[in-house]
Amino acid sequence: MKYTEGPEIRDAKAPSGPIEERWEKRKFSAKLVNPANKRKLNVIVVGTGLAGGSAAATLGELGYNVKSFCYQDSPRRAHSIAAQGGINAAKNYRGDGDSIYRLFYDTVKGGDFRARESNVYRLAQVSVNIIDQAVAQGVPFAREYGGLLDTRSFGGAQVSRTFYARGQTGQQLLLGAYQALERQVAAGTVTMHTRHEMLDVIVSDGRARGVIVRDMVTGEIERHLADAVVLATGGYGNVFFLSTNAKGCNTTAIWRAHERGAYFANPCYTQIHPTCIPVSGEYQSKLTLMSESLRNDGRVWVPLRKNDTRAPGDIPDDERDYYLERIYPAFGNLVPRDIASRAAKNVCDEGRGVGPGGLGVYLDFRDAINRLGRDAVEKKYGNLFEMYERITGENPYDVPMRIYPAVHYTMGGLWVDYDLQSTIPGLFVIGEANFSDHGANRLGASALMQGLADGYFVLPTTIGDYLAAGPFGEVDEAAIAEAELKVRNKIDRLLSVNGTRTPDSFHRELGKLMWDYCGMERTEESLRKALERIPELREEFWQNVKVTGTAEELNQVLERAGRVADFFDLAELMCLDALVRTESCGGHFRAESQDADGEALRDDENFAHVSAWEWGADGPILHKEPLEYEYVKMTQRSYK
Amino acid sequence: MNLTLKVWRQSGPSDKGRMVTYKVEDVSPDMSFLEMLDVLNERLILEGDDPIAFDHDCREGICGMCGMVINGVAHGEQRATTTCQLHMRHFEDGATITIEPWRAAPFPVVKDLVVDRSAFDRIIQAGGFVSVPAGSAPDAHSIPVRKEDADAAFDAATCIGCGACVAACPNGSASLFTAAKITHLSLLPQGQPERLSRAKAMVDQMDAEGFGGCTNTGECTAVCPKGIPLDAIARMNADYLKANAK
Amino acid sequence: MAVTGAVMVLFLVLHMLGNLKIFLGKDSFNEYAHALRTLLEPLLPYRTVLTVLEVVLVASVVLHMWAAISLSRRAGKARPVKYVAKKSQAAGYTTHIMRWGGVTIALFVVWHLLDLTFGVVNPKGFDSAPADRMIAGFEPSRWWVTLIYIVAVVMVGLHLRHGVWSAVQTLGWANSTRNKVLRLSAGLLSAVLVIGFLAPPLAITFGVVK
Numbered sequence A: 001m002k003y004t005e006g007p008e009i010r011d012a013k014a015p016s017g018p019i020e021e022r023w024e025k026r027k028f029s030a031k032l033v034n035p036a037n038k039r040k041l042n043v044i045v046v047g048t049g050l051a052g053g054s055a056a057a058t059l060g061e062l063g064y065n066v067k068s069f070c071y072q073d074s075p076r077r078a079h080s081i082a083a084q085g086g087i088n089a090a091k092n093y094r095g096d097g098d099s100i101y102r103l104f105y106d107t108v109k110g111g112d113f114r115a116r117e118s119n120v121y122r123l124a125q126v127s128v129n130i131i132d133q134a135v136a137q138g139v140p141f142a143r144e145y146g147g148l149l150d151t152r153s154f155g156g157a158q159v160s161r162t163f164y165a166r167g168q169t170g171q172q173l174l175l176g177a178y179q180a181l182e183r184q185v186a187a188g189t190v191t192m193h194t195r196h197e198m199l200d201v202i203v204s205d206g207r208a209r210g211v212i213v214r215d216m217v218t219g220e221i222e223r224h225l226a227d228a229v230v231l232a233t234g235g236y237g238n239v240f241f242l243s244t245n246a247k248g249c250n251t252t253a254i255w256r257a258h259e260r261g262a263y264f265a266n267p268c269y270t271q272i273h274p275t276c277i278p279v280s281g282e283y284q285s286k287l288t289l290m291s292e293s294l295r296n297d298g299r300v301w302v303p304l305r306k307n308d309t310r311a312p313g314d315i316p317d318d319e320r321d322y323y324l325e326r327i328y329p330a331f332g333n334l335v336p337r338d339i340a341s342r343a344a345k346n347v348c349d350e351g352r353g354v355g356p357g358g359l360g361v362y363l364d365f366r367d368a369i370n371r372l373g374r375d376a377v378e379k380k381y382g383n384l385f386e387m388y389e390r391i392t393g394e395n396p397y398d399v400p401m402r403i404y405p406a407v408h409y410t411m412g413g414l415w416v417d418y419d420l421q422s423t424i425p426g427l428f429v430i431g432e433a434n435f436s437d438h439g440a441n442r443l444g445a446s447a448l449m450q451g452l453a454d455g456y457f458v459l460p461t462t463i464g465d466y467l468a469a470g471p472f473g474e475v476d477e478a479a480i481a482e483a484e485l486k487v488r489n490k491i492d493r494l495l496s497v498n499g500t501r502t503p504d505s506f507h508r509e510l511g512k513l514m515w516d517y518c519g520m521e522r523t524e525e526s527l528r529k530a531l532e533r534i535p536e537l538r539e540e541f542w543q544n545v546k547v548t549g550t551a552e553e554l555n556q557v558l559e560r561a562g563r564v565a566d567f568f569d570l571a572e573l574m575c576l577d578a579l580v581r582t583e584s585c586g587g588h589f590r591a592e593s594q595d596a597d598g599e600a601l602r603d604d605e606n607f608a609h610v611s612a613w614e615w616g617a618d619g620p621i622l623h624k625e626p627l628e629y630e631y632v633k634m635t636q637r638s639y640k
Numbered sequence B: 001m002n003l004t005l006k007v008w009r010q011s012g013p014s015d016k017g018r019m020v021t022y023k024v025e026d027v028s029p030d031m032s033f034l035e036m037l038d039v040l041n042e043r044l045i046l047e048g049d050d051p052i053a054f055d056h057d058c059r060e061g062i063c064g065m066c067g068m069v070i071n072g073v074a075h076g077e078q079r080a081t082t083t084c085q086l087h088m089r090h091f092e093d094g095a096t097i098t099i100e101p102w103r104a105a106p107f108p109v110v111k112d113l114v115v116d117r118s119a120f121d122r123i124i125q126a127g128g129f130v131s132v133p134a135g136s137a138p139d140a141h142s143i144p145v146r147k148e149d150a151d152a153a154f155d156a157a158t159c160i161g162c163g164a165c166v167a168a169c170p171n172g173s174a175s176l177f178t179a180a181k182i183t184h185l186s187l188l189p190q191g192q193p194e195r196l197s198r199a200k201a202m203v204d205q206m207d208a209e210g211f212g213g214c215t216n217t218g219e220c221t222a223v224c225p226k227g228i229p230l231d232a233i234a235r236m237n238a239d240y241l242k243a244n245a246k
Numbered sequence C: 001m002a003v004t005g006a007v008m009v010l011f012l013v014l015h016m017l018g019n020l021k022i023f024l025g026k027d028s029f030n031e032y033a034h035a036l037r038t039l040l041e042p043l044l045p046y047r048t049v050l051t052v053l054e055v056v057l058v059a060s061v062v063l064h065m066w067a068a069i070s071l072s073r074r075a076g077k078a079r080p081v082k083y084v085a086k087k088s089q090a091a092g093y094t095t096h097i098m099r100w101g102g103v104t105i106a107l108f109v110v111w112h113l114l115d116l117t118f119g120v121v122n123p124k125g126f127d128s129a130p131a132d133r134m135i136a137g138f139e140p141s142r143w144w145v146t147l148i149y150i151v152a153v154v155m156v157g158l159h160l161r162h163g164v165w166s167a168v169q170t171l172g173w174a175n176s177t178r179n180k181v182l183r184l185s186a187g188l189l190s191a192v193l194v195i196g197f198l199a200p201p202l203a204i205t206f207g208v209v210k
């Protein structure tokens, strides 16, 4: 795939000065909107997850006229609901040496020095307010006997800064945001449009002025106009078909915005989570995450010998390879996600994997049960064990769990400046949908933090600065009509192919290809192969897909086909981005760039930048945004 | 495994609907119930038929989007399990399985097994929240909460809003859902100021939506994937009576 | 439902205690029946209190039935399309027989009033002593009357086994720590009522009380 290079992005609009003061400075410099004017300003928020739900609620509270959209039947079902582990905040309630600066430092380092310092610092600052807000809403975080909030250490952090609500933190936080949102619906400031899929952005006079959506029940194509548009449509992990994301997660909203001019940043940064339940058969429709906390007590191993088909209990200790403990004696089973994932892949590639297809490793609680007793283990992990048994039919108290890495989160997304505004004026992007504050690797419990920081605190301030110049007047009818026509044409085209393969069969094939060639380990060769194969498969898709039914009804086949079509285009850009970035960093591992021990090797000389891709009719255009580190010294990560 | 499915098919709200029989072959016991339907749907598409529409999203039992009445039981006979978490190993080879949508007037069928549950959102709109605008909250540690209260509030807050309780209730009542939210908030200090007005507004909205009245049959809690107990309803009633006495 | 039900339960308890007086002899029973009518005399005229009680009771029955009917109608409206297959998952059969049980009880109450209050279907007729009516009503040859009573009273027992707990729940006094005790109490109260109500007719039918 051909691409060209455009000018560098020199200004991401972060204020200058001491890092602790930048957000304060920005808040002060942001223009305020006169309360009487707010009612006349319309804002569209697409997505009702932690980011979109909190943003729509807050904008409503501020008095803007908000329209909110989601594809589910209720805003409460956005994918954020599935987050299990917890949410970070620099509260230092434990007095264990945590601070805003430490959370900032850990996040920059965890992101393998590919995130912006200013953004991350703000995130750490705001994290504190999120917990206050959630508690006031009645989010039932875990508490200690003294009545104060409990925290735990998560994802290898050395301080205990993760707040949690059993294994359902995302659910509880989302319900808090959802309730705030419904309160605004009742107050009349927010109008909710459920079962509506956004299919295009309306850009008029260089500003984002609305969206084209499809009513998924009647099939009607609707236009909604506004003074600003906020996308909070989540991640695109489903490009791999199998991932821990909900079935409906898609790239459609952000991809179509990309086609309208919003840059797409770091598309290749994907997070692969090490502890998921392995694939059990061809029919597999999604993968289930097992909480990372299991690695606190479970030991990961595979047989020492290849193709060892003995039952795990029959393999004596000296014929087991506890490979994480062996390779990383200091961190052992608690190494970060990317490292644990790749190690699992390596032992399976050696033919030592277990379970169907040899794609699995054991996560064994035998020693924990012996040490702590079955009751203690049950208290800590009972519900996770139950979930595992429900899905696999195996009892982890007797047989070690089988786990395997799976796609979990996408650090890439639409490029935004410090104000969370994309390269289309008036188009703001928040939550997982933007390229976020996580650099090349996200730390556990940081996505919830970012989504809520964006939605409750950052966007409501920065969007005001933009809206202060509004209302922006009439929207150009030609722009609306053009967007509408584009959407209709795409739908008509999908319905008219009438071929012999289902959308899902294409999606599966694309996903496998991405997993094999652009997954945990990428090479120039694999990426080139993918870049050759994807256009062929896309071509076949447009020649041979079969979409039943009509456009004027609830048509789940049509919905899926539209999403798959966009995944093809995104997949191509992901592979290109991965090919161009010849270094390894965070979740992006290029086999060509590793040290003597096989660890990821960054190339700061050439790649200390964000890769922001502009859509071009003749192929993508790459804009680099250089990253500078004034506070955290760039070092190679080491977990040995 | 080979199975016979009897599935409710209804092309839209105005269609009368009927049961249609399908055979599915080579079902793996490791499949989830929805994966079994996926396989059938893939076949229907290739045969040019309209695949069976059903709601689902997370497929891990937390979003509350899925839900069908399987062999006469909401979410199927496996206890404390959503439809998406139900696996085929719990069925016998050769079995006949009936699949129907949630049936309640306030949950009109949209298509096949898909129903409109927006009545639940409106019940929350009536008062299922704590009024606290973003940015106005005091420090999280300024109000300690007894662990027992926090845990009990959490238990109630685990409701996923699936609607199985309504589907199972012989009266078509939404009491368990409504009570779960009222209980969650009424157990916490943060929920106290609006406690009684919330209970009144939510219960009145529930009635206005056309749900039936509760006669404490316990069918709801038996099928609830999160095991919300009937206690919650007692709590709701107490708050509601108190609110009306004022 | 709960309040009217509770009034009726209270009535049933008193009624049962009164009935049991038959074991203390006819006179004791007749005195009790008479005392009921002369309560608070001479403060109030003959039968005032009893009439008030009767009115409250009849109102309770009517309101209870009205509530039951409106609940059923709401339930019907809330589920216009029935399930093709429906299987109960709740523990206990008593919940399922509330409505038919209630109807059975209602029919019985009519019969019961005709029998022992107005004496219309009683061999001794209206102008007799209450105890005589009772004993004549249940004499061994009229075993089928006793049978009707048994069926009805057992129905009442089942109705209350769920109903008493249900009322507590409806009034918001139940919770899981109390629930075991509450359910047990409901069962116990129902059992006591069943036994208490059935003892006199059975004793008469089997000739223990003449």
Ligand SMILES: Cc1cc2nc3c(=O)[nH]c(=O)nc-3n(C[C@H](O)[C@H](O)[C@H](O)COP(=O)(O)OP(=O)(O)OC[C@H]3O[C@@H](n4cnc5c(N)ncnc54)[C@H](O)[C@@H]3O)c2cc1C
Binding pocket: A046, A047, A048, A049, A050, A051, A052, A069, A070, A071, A072, A075, A077, A078, A079, A080, A081, A082, A083, A084, A085, A086, A087, A169, A170, A196, A197, A198, A199, A232, A233, A234, A235, A244, A245, A246, A249, A250, A252, A253, A289, A408, A409, A430, A431, A432, A433, A444, A445, A446, A447, A448, A449, A451
């Ligand atoms: C299994 C799992 C566990 C996780 N655990 C944790 C954890 O413990 N801690 C943590 O910090 N993070 C965790 N994460 C990550 C985190 O949950 C997500 O990154 C985060 O919730 C994303 O929130 P969001 O608001 O950006 O998007 P989402 O919650 O994904 O919401 C997207 C919204 O956009 C709407 N939408 C999407 N496309 C369209 C369209 N085309 N038209 C209209 N609407 C659309 C959807 O309806 C939805 O409302 C986890 C993720 C997974 C998958």
Ligand code: HEM
Binding pocket: B215, B216, B217, C001, C002, C003, C004, C005, C006, C007, C008, C009, C010, C012, C061, C064, C065, C068, C069, C095, C098, C099, C101, C102, C103, C105, C106, C159, C160, C162, C163, C164, C165, C166, C167, C168, C170
């Ligand atoms: C007259 C005929 C009767 C009818 C038609 C009737 C019907 C009903 C119905 C339909 C219910 C609600 C179902 C439920 O809670 O599950 C109910 C509840 C109840 N009934 Fe009856 N019943 C009758 C007589 C009685 C009598 C004689 C008593 C007691 C002496 C009684 C006591 C109760 C109680 C305590 C409840 C529970 C109330 C609640 O949960 O709010 N009923 N009855």
Ligand code: SF4
Binding pocket: B158, B159, B160, B161, B162, B163, B164, B165, B166, B176, B177, B180, B220, B223, B224, B225, B226, B227, B228
């Ligand atoms: S109470 Fe239970 S059954 Fe009802 S909506 Fe909530 S989770 Fe579903």
Ligand code: FES
Binding pocket: B055, B056, B057, B058, B059, B060, B061, B062, B063, B064, B065, B066, B067, B082, B083, B084, B085
């Ligand atoms: S699909 Fe989310 S709960 Fe079943």
